Each structure stands twice: as C-alpha cells, then as structure tokens.
Amino acid sequence: MYKNKRFLLSAAALLFFLVLPTLNAGATQLNQASVRLSRMTQSFAGADLFVTFKLNTTPTSVAKVSICFPNTKSDGLGSGFTVSAGTPTVTGTDNKSGAIQNSPATTVPPGTLTAASTTTTTGVCPTGAGFPTWAGVITISGLTSASLTNSTLYGVNITGSGLTNPSANAQYNTMVVSSNSTPTVIDSTYTPTYIANATGDQVTVTAAVNPNFSFSLSANADTIPAVDSSTIQTSTGNVYMTVATNSPLGYTAYVKSQNAQLQSTLHSGTPITTGTFDGTPDTVTAGTTKYGFVPSTGTACSTCTGVPVYDAEYAVADGTHAGSFNSTNFASFVTHAGYTNGDQIYLRERDAVNAAVQYANDYSDVLTIVAAGNF
Amino acid sequence: MKRRVWGIAATLAVAVSIGLLAPSPRAAAASSDPGFNILTSPLPMKLTTQPGKTVTTEVRFKNLNNTPQGIKVGLLRFGAAGEDGQPDLFDLTPKDAFASWVHFEPAELIAQPNVWNTVKVTINVPKDAGLGYYMAVTLSPANLQTQKGAASLRGTAAQLILLNVETGKEQRNVNIASFKTSRGLYEYLPATFTVKLRNNGNIFVSPSGDLFLYKGKKQIGDVNFNPAGGAVLPKSNRVYTITWDQGFPLYKNKLVDGKTIPDKHAVPKQQLSWDFSKANNFRFGRYTAKILVVYDNGSYDVPMEATVNFWVLPWKIMLVLLVLLLIIGLGIFSFVRGLINRGRGHGRGYRR
Numbered sequence: 001m002y003k004n005k006r007f008l009l010s011a012a013a014l015l016f017f018l019v020l021p022t023l024n025a026g027a028t029q030l031n032q033a034s035v036r037l038s039r040m041t042q043s044f045a046g047a048d049l050f051v052t053f054k055l056n057t058t059p060t061s062v063a064k065v066s067i068c069f070p071n072t073k074s075d076g077l078g079s080g081f082t083v084s085a086g087t088p089t090v091t092g093t094d095n096k097s098g099a100i101q102n103s104p105a106t107t108v109p110p111g112t113l114t115a116a117s118t119t120t121t122t123g124v125c126p127t128g129a130g131f132p133t134w135a136g137v138i139t140i141s142g143l144t145s146a147s148l149t150n151s152t153l154y155g156v157n158i159t160g161s162g163l164t165n166p167s168a169n170a171q172y173n174t175m176v177v178s179s180n181s182t183p184t185v186i187d188s189t190y191t192p193t194y195i196a197n198a199t200g201d202q203v204t205v206t207a208a209v210n211p212n213f214s215f216s217l218s219a220n221a222d223t224i225p226a227v228d229s230s231t232i233q234t235s236t237g238n239v240y241m242t243v244a245t246n247s248p249l250g251y252t253a254y255v256k257s258q259n260a261q262l263q264s265t266l267h268s269g270t271p272i273t274t275g276t277f278d279g280t281p282d283t284v285t286a287g288t289t290k291y292g293f294v295p296s297t298g299t300a301c302s303t304c305t306g307v308p309v310y311d312a313e314y315a316v317a318d319g320t321h322a323g324s325f326n327s328t329n330f331a332s333f334v335t336h337a338g339y340t341n342g343d344q345i346y347l348r349e350r351d352a353v354n355a356a357v358q359y360a361n362d363y364s365d366v367l368t369i370v371a372a373g374n375f
Numbered sequence: 376m377k378r379r380v381w382g383i384a385a386t387l388a389v390a391v392s393i394g395l396l397a398p399s400p401r402a403a404a405a406s407s408d409p410g411f412n413i414l415t416s417p418l419p420m421k422l423t424t425q426p427g428k429t430v431t432t433e434v435r436f437k438n439l440n441n442t443p444q445g446i447k448v449g450l451l452r453f454g455a456a457g458e459d460g461q462p463d464l465f466d467l468t469p470k471d472a473f474a475s476w477v478h479f480e481p482a483e484l485i486a487q488p489n490v491w492n493t494v495k496v497t498i499n500v501p502k503d504a505g506l507g508y509y510m511a512v513t514l515s516p517a518n519l520q521t522q523k524g525a526a527s528l529r530g531t532a533a534q535l536i537l538l539n540v541e542t543g544k545e546q547r548n549v550n551i552a553s554f555k556t557s558r559g560l561y562e563y564l565p566a567t568f569t570v571k572l573r574n575n576g577n578i579f580v581s582p583s584g585d586l587f588l589y590k591g592k593k594q595i596g597d598v599n600f601n602p603a604g605g606a607v608l609p610k611s612n613r614v615y616t617i618t619w620d621q622g623f624p625l626y627k628n629k630l631v632d633g634k635t636i637p638d639k640h641a642v643p644k645q646q647l648s649w650d651f652s653k654a655n656n657f658r659f660g661r662y663t664a665k666i667l668v669v670y671d672n673g674s675y676d677v678p679m680e681a682t683v684n685f686w687v688l689p690w691k692i693m694l695v696l697l698v699l700l701l702i703i704g705l706g707i708f709s710f711v712r713g714l715i716n717r718g719r720g721h722g723r724g725y726r727r
Contacts, residue, residue: 216412216439217530221522239410239528247418248603252461262526300634307637330451330464337459337616349526362523372453372511372533373418374460375606 083136
C-alpha cells in the first residue's frame with residue numbers, strides 16, 4: 001500500500017511537471033505583435049489597420065488572430081474605441097523586403113483569411129483583474145495552423161474596419177490575441193497605441209516653385225563649309241539653343257544679324273548678302289548669292305504644352321530655302337505658347353554664291369540670338 | 376659634323392612633336408567654347424510706381440556652365456508682336472527716354488558656375504514720366520570673341536519689365552472684341568475657345584475670370600481664364616486660348632517616347648483616350664460657353680461677358696448605331712414580311 005502511495009505520488013508529480021509547460025504556454029505572450037492605424041487622430045472613423053504578429057511556438061493550433069480594442073484609456077479612465085459589427089476586408093502582400101508601407105518584412109499568413117468585427121469580446125479578449133474592459137474585437141479567421149511557424153513575422157492589412165478612434169488623445173492598450181478555432185486563447189500581447197489630437201498625426205507640406213527661364217547656346221561660333229558657284233552650303237557646327245520655362249505663357253526667340261551679310265575684310269566688295277525679309281523663306285540656288293538662317297527642332301520637349309512654332313520667314317523644311325535676316329530689328333523665329341522642359345532648336349546658316357564672289361576664308365557675321373518669356 | 380646632324384634631327388623631332396600634340400585652332404576653339412547657358416528668374420515683372428519716385432526690382436540668374444562666365448546686363452524696349460502675348464524686341468533709340476532712368480548694379484560681372492547672382496534694377500522715374508514703359512533686361516556674354524570665317528553667335532536671355540507709372544491719367548478700358556470656338560461641332564472634347572480682348576486704355580491690363588460651360592441651363596463645368604496673368608498692352612489686342620477638356624472620350628496629344636509629335640502644321644498630333652473612370656463626362660448635344668472676364672479699372676473690378684454655342688456629337692458612334700439599327704430594322708422587316716407571306720400562302724391553300 002505504502003509502495004503504491006509512493007508510486008502514485010511520483011506519478012502525480014511527473015504528470016504535474018509534464019502539464020506545467022502547457023499551462024505556462026497559455027500565459028505567455030506572442031513573440032512579436034503590432035497594430036498600426038492608418039490615422040491616429042482622435043475621433044477618426046474608418047482607420048485601416050496593419051497588424052503584425054509572430055507566434056511563440058510551433059507546431060501550433062492557432063487558427064485565429066484577434067485585435068481587441070479597449071473602451072478606456074490605458075489608465076482605465078475615459079472612453080476608448082468604438083467598434084461596429086461588420087466584415088472588414090483582409091488583404092496582404094508578402095513584404096519580404098520591408099519596402100511596402102515602410103514596414104518590417106512580413107509574410108501574409110497561410111490560409112483563406114476572413115475578418116469579422118464585433119462588440120462581443122467574451123472568450124476572445126482576456127478579462128479580469130489587470131485587463132481593460134473591451135469595446136470590441138476584430139478577428140481574422142482561416143489561418144492554416146499546420147503551416148504557421150514561429151520564425152516568420154506575419155502581416156495583414158485590414159480595411160473597412162468599422163473602427164472609430166477614441167475622442168481623447170492618450171495611450172490606449174490594444175491587444176493582439178491568438179486562439180485556436182474554438183476559439184480558445186493561446187497567446188496574447190499588448191500593442192499600445194497613441195491617439196493624437198485633431199491634427200496631431202499629419203503635417204501639411206507647402207512648397208513653392210520659382211518662375212524660371214533657362215536659355216543656352218551650345219557654342220558661340222558656327223562655320224559654313226567653303227562654297228562655290230555650283231553648291232549650296234549649310235553650317236555644320238550643329239550649334240543649338242535650348243530654352244526651358246515653367247511659364248504657361250511660353251517664350252519667343254529672336255535673331256538679329258549684325259551685317260545681314262557675310263563680309264570679308266579681304267574682299268569687302270562682294271559680300272554674301274541675305275535675301276528679302278518678307279514673311280516667306282527665300283529660295284537658295286547654287287550660283288546665286290544668298291545668305292540665310294535655318295532654325296529647326298532637335299530634341300523635342302517631353303514635359304510641355306504645345307510645340308515650337310516657327311515664324312513664316314523661318315519655316316524651312318528642305319535644303320534649298322532659308323529665312324532672311326532683318327538687320328535693323330530683332331526678328332522672331334520661333335515661339336512656344338506654353339511651358340516646356342526644354343526645346344532644342346538647331347541654328348544653322350545657309351549660303352550660296354555667284355561666280356563673281358571673290359574667294360576668301362574670312363567671310364563672317366555676328367548673330368545675336370535672344371530668347372524672352374512671353375507676357 | 377655628326378653632332379650637328381643629331382642636333383638638327385633632335386630639334387626637328389621636338390618641333391614635329393609639338394606640332395602633332397598641339398591642337399588645331401578649330402579643335403581648340405571647339406573644346407574651349409562652352410557656349411552660353413543661363414537660368415533666370417523671375418519671369419515678366421509688373422511694376423507700379425508714381426512720377427518722381429524710384430522703384431527697384433531684382434533679376435536673378437545662374438550660370439549653368441562649368442566655367443565662370445562674364446555677363447553683361449543690357450536693356451531693350453519691347454512692344455506687342457501679334458496678338459498672342461509675344462514681345463517684339465527693339466534696340467533702344469534716343470526716343471526711349473527711360474533708358475537713362477534705368478540702372479543696373481552690377482552692370483557687368485563674372486558669374487561663377489551654378490551660383491545665383493542678383494542684379495538690382497533701379498528705375499528713377501522722373502516727375503514728368505507717365506503711363507506705361509515696356510522694357511527687357513538682357514543678360515549676355517560680356518566678351519564675345521568674333522571668329523573670322525564663321526558666324527559668331529551671341530546668346531542673350533531677356534526678362535521683360537512692364538512698368539506702370541501712375542499719374543492719375545491712366546485709363547484702363549478693355550472690351551471683348553470676339554469670343555468664339557475653334558469649331559461649331561466637335562466629335563469629342565477638348566473644345567477650344569479664343570477670346571480676343573481689346574485694350575483701348577493707355578496702360579497694360581492683366582484680366583482674369585472664368586469660362587463656364589452649360590448644358591441647357593445647367594452648369595456642367597468651368598475653366599479658369601488667364602491663370603498665368605498674361606497682359607494686354609495699350610492700344611493692342613490680345614487673344615487668349617482656353618481649352619475645355621472635361622470630356623469622355625478625350626483627344627490627347629500623341630506621345631512617342633514621352634514626347635509630343637507635331638504634324639506638318641506644327642500642331643501636336645492627337646489620339647483618342649478612353650479613361651472609363653471619367654465615363655460620366657460623356658458629352659452629347661448642344662452646349663453653351665459663357666466667358667466672364669474681369670479687370671481692375673483702378674477703382675473697381677469691371678466684369679464683361681460673352682457667350683457662344685457649340686455642339687458635341689460623337690458622329691462616328693452615332694453612324695455605327697444607325698447602321699446597326701438599320702440592319703436590325705431590315706431584319707425585323709424581312710422576318711415580318713416572311714411571316715405575312717407565309718400566312719398568305721397558308722390562306723390561299725386553305726381557300727383551295
């Protein structure tokens with residue numbers, strides 16, 4: 001009998017120590033959990049949630065995860081969240097890199113996830129001494145227990161939560177609870193949240209952009225290849241101007257020739273003269289003296305309204321015409337009625353000579369290119 | 376003798392090496408010619424002052440080249456070229472008395488790369504000055520080396536100043552010369568409107584306002600008029616273009632590699648865009664556009680109105696529907712006629 005008693009005591013002691021870890025597990029917290037509200041301002045209705053959790057142990061029977069919302073502040077005073085009964089939407093994307101929403105790297109829990117919000121918290125949210133009273137709970141169901149591990153941080157978005165934030169700015173102790181399908185609580189942990197005052201969770205950003213106008217000329221000299229009475233020559237320097245402006249009024253560019261002709265100091269008697277400035281390009285023919293200007297679009301703007309439009313005098317699309325210079329006034333040659341991030345306009349000169357124009361290598365002219373914003 | 380030959384050979388070798396290594400004048404010119412690259416702010420400046428007073432403003436600019444650039448500040452006069460807000464630039468003449476009132480500090484400077492520079496523009500308006508003065512402050516290279524055998528190019532950025540000298544005699548008098556649509560019938564939006572304003576006063580005016588769109592008596596849209604503050608110079612016209620694009624489907628500029636493609640008339644090519652999130656903007660029928668233009672006459676805001684009607688008829692869709700209706704109608708007609716004929720046949724048989 002005595003022996004039997006010793007045996008029974010030993011067996012009871014062994015059984016107690018075997019069962020003890022299970023009881024301890026019920027009292028432990030989730031390894032990691034957080035609840036992030038999309039808006040933390042007081043009285044905000046309809047905030048979305050981003051919930052993360054990591055299990056304590058695996059294998060596990062966890063099939064549900066609930067977020068319990070207190071109806072008091074963390075000090076037990078005042079009022080807390082309001083939860084409306086409904087079926088929020090659970091969404092999620094594996095966030096391996098942590099790039100999404102500036103969040104930690106998370107994985108969507110395995111299973112066909114559904115959510116329900118309710119004001120009935122009995123059996124889900126812990127109660128009793130030390131626990132707050134609860135306003136409601138959102139429960140995510142459908143987790144595949146067998147596939148859950150305690151090495152993964154899981155995360156889901158909950159939209160259409162039916163949640164209304166507390167009306168006072170203070171700390172509120174929400175709680176994330178894991179449970180089995182019954183549901184019986186397995187683990188839980190507090191996830192304190194601070195509710196800010198009416199504008200406390202947002203920063204209004206103001207900025208200003210200065211009006212600007214940029215103008216560049218790729219080079220200051222352009223050479224026309226040597227010409228004779230059997231050819232028409234066009235400058236080969238590929239000199240271009242680039243104009244950009246953020247004014248919706250756009251810009252206009254002008255050209256003015258110093259001499260309206262190419263002059264040689266060696267043979268000043270036979271200049272290469274420009275044509276007639278009459279709103280129409282002049283025909284340039286080999287053997288007939290003519291000097292003109294041929295602007296054309298290079299790289300077009302990519303962020304702009306409208307396109308560069310050439311004045312009739314300079315609207316040249318072939319190799320046998322050129323616009324004439326106005327030596328007394330600035331002559332507009334292109335305009336763009338709108339903003340542009342950069343119009344590249346090639347500026348070429350074209351000439352032809354008759355047989356009597358004397359040979360020299362110093363024929364030259366000075367072109368002033370002006371660009372101004374429209375008014 | 377040998378030493379002398381070696382000496383000559385060495386001298387020749389050095390000379391040839393220098394000749395080979397030294398860049399040609401054209402190459403040197405090309406590599407040392409950074410061009411001219413400047414960013415300026417602000418855009419057209421509108422100043423108001425009284426006779427006998429001094430008004431100042433600032434022109435800011437940045438040399439965007441990688442090397443220092445000498446900059447010379449100059450002055451031109453401008454007027455209105457055409458009716459689209461383009462300035463017509465002129466060199467100053469002795470008649471342009473305002474040239475002596477305008478001073479720049481500094482008038483010439485070395486602009487370091489990527490550093491903002493400020494030129495203070497001081498205008499000492501004499502007591503006998505009055506009304507409007509329209510000038511352009513120019514920023515150009517201080518020293519341009521002209522090259523023989525080439526066209527030398529002098530780049531200049533100009534900033535416009537519209538100066539109003541209030542004498543009490545200024546008259547602001549603007550009226551709407553015309554208000555019309557680019558077409559009376561559109562298949563789809565956008566619809567383009569032009570309003571021509573005539574400034575009969577003696578001072579520039581920057582009008583503002585709204586374009587309201589109506590279907591019947593119901594307002595269905597509005598577009599801000601002249602948000603950029605484009606001005607009408609005295610004794611001139613100004614045409615403003617307004618686009619109404621709150622439609623579905625909508626013609627938009629065709630983009631290739633993110634860039635608009637102009638047609639042979641320098642008009643951007645367009646293509647139809649079907650954004651079904653804006654399907655409630657489907658337009659059909661007769662519309663009315665009412666332009667409300669407001670300008671300050673010095674004492675109060677003067678409103679002006681004009682109205683134009685236009686149609687939006689998606690005629691291609693209508694044509695397809697019409698053809699479908701015709702086909703269905705013909706089908707029904709054939710079917711009914713067949714039934715009637717069959718009925719008659721039966722009737723004849725029965726009579727027999």
